[in-house]
Amino acid sequence: MNLLTKIVKPRLAFSQTKEAKKFFKTESFSSFLNNKKILLSTTNSNLSAEKKLINRISTSNYVAKLDLRNFQQKPDQSSKNSLWYILSGFVFMIGASYAAVPLFKIFCESQGIDINTEFREMGIEELKKKLSSLKKVENRLVTVKFVASTSADLLWKFEPCQEEITVAPGETALAFFKAKNMTNRSIIGIATYSILPFDAGLYFNKIQCFCFEEQRLDPNEEVDMPVFFYIDEQYTEDPKLEYVDNICLSYTFFESKGADDIQNLQKLVQQKV
């Protein structure tokens, strides 16, 4: 008997007993019961049903009792569920607002957007005014190291004239690079630079240099290229840069085909259009 009650106590969630009864009236289930000669009776039986029950007990082998209380959902359960959902949504929102701070920082760094410096972009006039009011900061010296490199197909000898230079923030400084064209044809080069570490690079301002503009070198010509720069005075006030005393400024030269080539390209583009 215990086995059979297990069989007829399926783990189905019916919201109401009517649905449970409907299920157990389906053909497949009733044929199963008939085959096994199991009589299904419910706890909510009335008199007429009981009579039918007595008649059928003699023909059936087993009597199984279906406890419909298993299929009744407690009436206040659904409101409790929604309460839990609302509470968990609330907690999730609080957690998301805390998590947003580092996530936003990572997003900005990957896109190269720096919120702090974007609004601080000064115009040329302001920068020139600032230059005239530059003041040297005492008690802090920064060593700027120089690295020079060329792209593989550029046959220039490009090197810094000094390995490093010790400079104080707020003071302008001059540095030199030497470049020699080792070939027998005139080459036009264009340079770019990078500063490490990244945080220090935000304070590094170049007044004048030789980057981003085409520089033509005749065959076997050697020139000195100066870089005139200064480090912003607020370098000393940045907590991230408290122990950063070394900055590396690295220049790289690439070959450029020159402005004539750009004109040819423009003609080609116009022809196609």
Added chain:
Amino acid sequence: MSSMTFGQKIFQPKPPIQGSFPLDHEGECKRPMLEYMLCMQREKNDSSKCRSQAKEYLNCRMNNNLMDKRDLSSFGYNDEENQDQSEEKKST
């Protein structure tokens, strides 16, 4: 490989404030440049000690049309003159 730079700060080069130096093809300012380099080697690459030589070089550039003429005090060199004057007063 570049896709693995998520979270790393990307360096964006800024153009120089006053643009680019024209190249000194004729070597007109080679001499002040050499004097500056000698001063650096003497002073072990301390830039604050070689400011007068740097000023000479910039003057040379300006005089030979290799740099926009600009008052050198706008580059923070006005303290230089005061320092030289005070040093001269101390020595005499």
